[in-house]
Amino acid sequence: MPNVEIIGFPQSTYVRVARMACEEKGVPYDLKPAAPHSPEVLAIHPFGKIPAMRHGDFELFESKAIGTYLDRMFPGPRLIPEDPRIAARTEQWISAVNTVVDRTMIRTYGFSYIFPKTADGQPDRTVIDEVMPAVREQVDILDKAVAGTGYLAGDQFTLADINLMPILYYVRNLPEGGAAIAAAKNLSAYYERNAARPSFKNTIPPPPPRQQSKADERKAEAAA
Ligand SMILES: N[C@@H](CCC(=O)N[C@@H](CS)C(=O)NCC(=O)O)C(=O)O
CATH class of the missing domain: 3.40.30.10 (Glutaredoxin)
Known part of the structure; x- marks a missing residue:
């Protein structure tokens, strides 16, 4: 195969x-x-x-x-554990993160830095200021979720943690999101511990592709 x-x-x-x-x-x-x-x-x-x-x-x-x-x-450690309740908890957090957290933290907050829709290509302050209360609220919810065992589901690393870590990676590297995560002690410890896993280290992404801003387009037009 x-x-x-x-x-x-x-x-x-x-x-x-x-x-x-x-x-x-x-x-x-x-x-x-x-x-x-x-x-x-x-x-x-x-x-x-x-x-x-x-x-x-x-x-x-x-x-x-x-x-x-x-x-x-494939054999190997279970990413969705056999135990029905831990499996359901894993699914619960994947679903909640994909439908709520990803939208807030990546598609809205992260993209306002990475793919800003501003004319000069600078981070979109209006969007950032509007979304930060939701980012802080969700960081707080995640902080509480990992407070008990240090994982989202049961007391083991599951697909729910795999699903969240790449989001935290980007948010942590942005000023307001980084500050929010740093202030959340359980979530910070959770991130540090899981960021040491080979699966995380071996998949560090290259910098995001730079999107042309309106200013870049005008410069390219002028140069053409
Ligand atoms: N629910 C999908 C979401 C995948 C997704 O939204 N991927 C983004 C990149 S991170 C994408 O392809 N965006 C382009 C688009 O939505 O048209 C999954 O879990 O695979």
């Missing part, structure tokens, strides 16, 4: 989830960098999102489904 292929840019938090799942399970994989909506991605994912996965003649999309497939297909 050929190696698992993880298709998508390594800067994507969700691509990193799929890669970390491979690393935690000890599954050999090939990363095939590809942009959302590129032909390689659209060949598998009807909505063009990354990651997509190929394993022999089996193709799959959605990071949660990919993590579950890897967990059931």
Whole structure:
């Protein structure tokens, strides 16, 4: 059987989830960098999102489904534990993070730095100021969630932790988000401990691709 292929840019938090799942399970994989909506991605994912996965003649999309497939297909530590309650707790946090935390912390806060829609390409202060109360509230919720055992589900590292760590990585590196996480003692300790895992270290993303600002476009037009 050929190696698992993880298709998508390594800067994507969700691509990193799929890669970390491979690393935690000890599954050999090939990363095939590809942009959302590129032909390689659209060949598998009807909505063009990354990651997509190929394993022999089996193709799959959605990071949660990919993590579950890897967990059931391969030996190695369980990413979704057998215990029904811990499994349900794992699913609960994946779902909550994907529907709420990702939207706040990455698509809104992170993107206002990485892909600002401002005319001069500077971070979008209006968006940042508007979203920070929600970022702080969610950091506080996550801080409480990991306070008991140091993990999101049960007392072991699961797919729920894999799913959250790539988000914290970006937020921690931004000024307001970094300060919010630093003030959350349980979440900071959680991050530091899990950031030491080989699966996290081996998947550190390169810097995000720089998007052209309106000012860049004007400069390029003037130079043409
Ligand atoms: N629910 C999907 C979300 C994947 C996702 O939104 N990926 C982003 C990159 S981090 C993407 O492809 N965005 C492009 C788009 O939404 O069109 C998953 O878990 O795989």
